[in-house]
Amino acid sequence: MIFKNSPYRTRIIRRKRCRTLVADLMKEVRLTTVSECNICGSKSKTILSNEDRYGIPVRTAMCDQCGLVYLLDRPGRDGYETIYAKYYRPLVSAYWGRKVDNKHLVQHQAGFTDKLLRMFDGILDLQNAGTLLDIGGSTGMIAHKLASTYGLEATVLDPSDEELAVARQKGLKTVCGFIEDYQTSDTFDLILFLQTIDHVYDLKATLGHISQLLKEDGYFVIDTVNLPSVIADNTGVDQFFKIDHCYYFTPQFARAVLEASGFEIVSSDIASWPGHEMFICRKKGPFQAEKTHVDTDMARFRFIEMVEHQFYLETTAKDKIIGMLARLKRKLLR
Numbered sequence: 001m002i003f004k005n006s007p008y009r010t011r012i013i014r015r016k017r018c019r020t021l022v023a024d025l026m027k028e029v030r031l032t033t034v035s036e037c038n039i040c041g042s043k044s045k046t047i048l049s050n051e052d053r054y055g056i057p058v059r060t061a062m063c064d065q066c067g068l069v070y071l072l073d074r075p076g077r078d079g080y081e082t083i084y085a086k087y088y089r090p091l092v093s094a095y096w097g098r099k100v101d102n103k104h105l106v107q108h109q110a111g112f113t114d115k116l117l118r119m120f121d122g123i124l125d126l127q128n129a130g131t132l133l134d135i136g137g138s139t140g141m142i143a144h145k146l147a148s149t150y151g152l153e154a155t156v157l158d159p160s161d162e163e164l165a166v167a168r169q170k171g172l173k174t175v176c177g178f179i180e181d182y183q184t185s186d187t188f189d190l191i192l193f194l195q196t197i198d199h200v201y202d203l204k205a206t207l208g209h210i211s212q213l214l215k216e217d218g219y220f221v222i223d224t225v226n227l228p229s230v231i232a233d234n235t236g237v238d239q240f241f242k243i244d245h246c247y248y249f250t251p252q253f254a255r256a257v258l259e260a261s262g263f264e265i266v267s268s269d270i271a272s273w274p275g276h277e278m279f280i281c282r283k284k285g286p287f288q289a290e291k292t293h294v295d296t297d298m299a300r301f302r303f304i305e306m307v308e309h310q311f312y313l314e315t316t317a318k319d320k321i322i323g324m325l326a327r328l329k330r331k332l333l334r
């Protein structure tokens, strides 16, 4: 049973499936090391992992000053364009051992939309027809449902034109590209930023940009992976770090960075999607990076302690497998 359930063995199998893709990616994409925290500018950090879940040798660190968890070694913007165009879906598919394509995405998003509407129930006040921007909106499934529910005019922004083609078939306005590059004079009543914040290249600039795109009385809806929660799941620390995720969030840091970015959290939800925290925000004021510190150092220390404990558990699992193999070898040689 230990072979079936061990996260260590699962990781070996997954990485074997990704090995060829990773080798090709490493030949094509050049990595550079980030010198300072994107939010507070501190150079001081704690390394949390030396590689990502695919086996790519990129380190992830936590800022010692503000608590932002970020990818320390990463490709440049052009490198990410190559990754999204050639490697992203194949890597995800190889990792999970099943094809992750548009059909899968549509099914996944359909299930999530109902939960989202339930979460908005009695909180979002969008009586008058307005505008919706879904950043990283993929096939437009969520934007389409919300647009028809609230009578909104929806725009879907995504770097994948293949996924946007599905959104266009639904009659949605689409923009192909990254949020950092999106230039418009339009402002929006509702901005969705779901499963996307981890992917942005410049977190500080992105949050500032979104604040400008949001109408004064608009709503900003964002989700983050609750990093301590998923790491506590005991399936291997580096299983949650990925080359396409430049940033990760503890609940304390997510709240601090949203508030420092000029948003007021009016509601949050941990029930709709295990391991994720959703925030409904309104506009409050301008971005203030100096207010991004987590409340106390204890939150950071507790998190680092948890990561260390998970590494210990992984080592124990690895030792158990090595011990079993050694015993098996002795038995066979008898």
Ligand SMILES: [Zn+2]
Residues within 6 Å of the ligand: 037, 038, 039, 040, 041, 042, 063, 064, 065, 066, 067, 068
């Ligand atoms: Zn920082």
